[in-house]
Amino acid sequence: MATIVVLGASSGFGAAAARAFSRAGYDIVGVHLDRRSTQAQVDAVVADVEAAGRRARFFNVNAADDEARAGVMAALVAEFAAGDVTGLLHSLAFGTLAPFVGDRPVSRKQMEMTLDVMGSSLVYWAQDLVRAGLLGRGGRIWAMTSSGSHMVWPGYGPVSAAKAVLEAACRQLAVELGPRGITTNAILAGVTDTPALRKIPGSDVLVQKALARNPGGRLTTPDDVAGFLVLLAQPGAAWVNGNVIRVDGGEDISG
Numbered sequence: 347m348a349t350i351v352v353l354g355a356s357s358g359f360g361a362a363a364a365r366a367f368s369r370a371g372y373d374i375v376g377v378h379l380d381r382r383s384t385q386a387q388v389d390a391v392v393a394d395v396e397a398a399g400r401r402a403r404f405f406n407v408n409a410a411d412d413e414a415r416a417g418v419m420a421a422l423v424a425e426f427a428a429g430d431v432t433g434l435l436h437s438l439a440f441g442t443l444a445p446f447v448g449d450r451p452v453s454r455k456q457m458e459m460t461l462d463v464m465g466s467s468l469v470y471w472a473q474d475l476v477r478a479g480l481l482g483r484g485g486r487i488w489a490m491t492s493s494g495s496h497m498v499w500p501g502y503g504p505v506s507a508a509k510a511v512l513e514a515a516c517r518q519l520a521v522e523l524g525p526r527g528i529t530t531n532a533i534l535a536g537v538t539d540t541p542a543l544r545k546i547p548g549s550d551v552l553v554q555k556a557l558a559r560n561p562g563g564r565l566t567t568p569d570d571v572a573g574f575l576v577l578l579a580q581p582g583a584a585w586v587n588g589n590v591i592r593v594d595g596g597e598d599i600s601g
């Protein structure tokens with residue numbers, strides 16, 4: 347059964363993608379990290395996927411933990427067949443937002459955690475899904491990047507570094523998995539009002555600047571990105587590989 351694995355499926359882009367892909371006929375494997383206080387948003391995504399007539403298989407685990415990933419993979423191997431996974435979306439937001447210098451600068455531990463969760467964890471999920479044969483010919487890998495990959499925002503340094511890791515991982519996977527018929531692209535979304543955005547220090551200034559420069563005159567929404575991902579899963583997009591694709595209404599290129 348065509349299935350999309352969404353890392354970060356309970357909120358923001360991941361939740362919107364889970365809903366959009368289920369409406370488009372895909373089953374959803376969701377990985378997320380939620381406490382009781384945010385369980386309602388997980389339940390809402392699962393209910394919407396099921397209301398669309400699709401299967402929702404959700405795991406509340408740390409996607410950057412090797413043991414947790416092994417547990418999810420064991421369940422997927424038992425429950426899904428080779429080639430079932432059409433797409434893997436990396437949409438994890440969990441990192442330290444702190445300056446590099448100053449009173450409370452980012453520590454080595456915080457930096458490495460951020461690079462791992464928001465950057466290199468993509469590689470290990472891709473390795474496992476390909477090795478297990480779940481993600482095969484015709485498969486797609488997408489990872490969420492931002493303008494902060496090439497611009498400096500106060501306190502965003504560790505996440506900016508993670509975006510560089512993520513984009514490099516996408517390029518490498520694009521070339522290494524291309525011969526297997528699997529494509530990889532980074533998706534650069536515009537500034538979008540999600541819980542992750544609100545955690546960025548001075549996010550209100552980011553929002554005002556985005557509103558001023560976006561040719562479309564509004565912020566990006568999770569649905570803008572989800573709709574495009576559904577298009578990218580179509581056979582007609584099979585030759586799109588190794589790109590950073592902006593889905594931002596033209597925000598990133600506007601002065």
Ligand SMILES: NC(=O)c1ccc[n+]([C@@H]2O[C@H](COP(=O)([O-])OP(=O)(O)OC[C@H]3O[C@@H](n4cnc5c(N)ncnc54)[C@H](O)[C@@H]3O)[C@@H](O)[C@H]2O)c1
Nearest residue numbers: 354356357358359378379408409439440490492538540542
């Ligand atoms: N919001 C924006 O303006 C914006 C713009 C461009 C790119 N992005 C990127 O999009 C991605 C998703 O961001 P969002 O705004 O949708 O965030 P969000 O906070 O709305 O959602 C984050 C998701 O990640 C999950 N998560 C976080 N850490 C996890 C972990 N260790 N293990 C498993 N699940 C974990 C959460 O449970 C949640 O489902 C991030 O990479 C972010 O940098 C965001």
